[in-house]
Amino acid sequence: MDATPENLHEVDAALLAADVMMGVAARSVMDVDDIVTSPQLRVLVTVATRGPQNLGEIATELGVHASNATRTCDKLVRAGLLARTENPTDRRFVRLTLTRKGTALVDRVIDHRRAALATVLEAMDPAERAAAADGFRAFALAAGVRQGADGRFTLVHPPAAASA
Structure with missing residues (x-):
C-alpha cells in the first residue's frame, strides 16, 4: 500500500509514533553503548526473543555475511554475553545462547524501554x-x-x- 491522500494522515501518524519509538530505542541503546555496539545488541536481542540461534540465522537477521556474524558473535562470547554450545541434532552447527550476563544486559535495555513507554502511556487518557x-x-x-x-x-x- 502506498501513501495516498486517503491514508496520508494514518501513514503520518504511524511515522510520528515510529519517531517516538525510535527515540526510546536509541536512548536505551545509549545506556549500554559502552558495553556493546548496536549490531551486537541486535544479536543479543534476537537470541533473547527467538531462543538459541545458529550463525546462519544471526547473519540473516543482521543482513551480513556469515564471517561478519561470526566475528560479532566471537566478541560477544569473549565478553561473556553469549555462549556457544553444540547443536544436539547436528554437531556441525553451534547454537548461540545468552549467558546470565547477556540476559541481564538485554533485560536492562528492555526495562529502560518499558519505563520510557510507560511514562508516555500514563500521560494518555x-x-x-x-x-x-x-x-x-x-x-x-x-x-x-x-x-x-x-x-x-x-x-x-x-x-x-x-x-x-
Missing part, C-alpha cells in the same frame, strides 16, 4: 491508552510478528500481509 495498545498489537501482527507456543515473539520474513 485510559481509553486512548487501551485503543493505542490494541492498535500496536494489530500493527505488529500486520507487520508479521507472531507469538510462538513458547511465548516468544518473532518477526516472520516476509510478513504474511505483504506477501499476499
Whole structure:
C-alpha cells in the first residue's frame, strides 16, 4: 500500500509514533553503548526473543555475511554475553545462547524501554491508552510478528500481509 491522500494522515501518524519509538530505542541503546555496539545488541536481542540461534540465522537477521556474524558473535562470547554450545541434532552447527550476563544486559535495555513507554502511556487518557495498545498489537501482527507456543515473539520474513 502506498501513501495516498486517503491514508496520508494514518501513514503520518504511524511515522510520528515510529519517531517516538525510535527515540526510546536509541536512548536505551545509549545506556549500554559502552558495553556493546548496536549490531551486537541486535544479536543479543534476537537470541533473547527467538531462543538459541545458529550463525546462519544471526547473519540473516543482521543482513551480513556469515564471517561478519561470526566475528560479532566471537566478541560477544569473549565478553561473556553469549555462549556457544553444540547443536544436539547436528554437531556441525553451534547454537548461540545468552549467558546470565547477556540476559541481564538485554533485560536492562528492555526495562529502560518499558519505563520510557510507560511514562508516555500514563500521560494518555485510559481509553486512548487501551485503543493505542490494541492498535500496536494489530500493527505488529500486520507487520508479521507472531507469538510462538513458547511465548516468544518473532518477526516472520516476509510478513504474511505483504506477501499476499
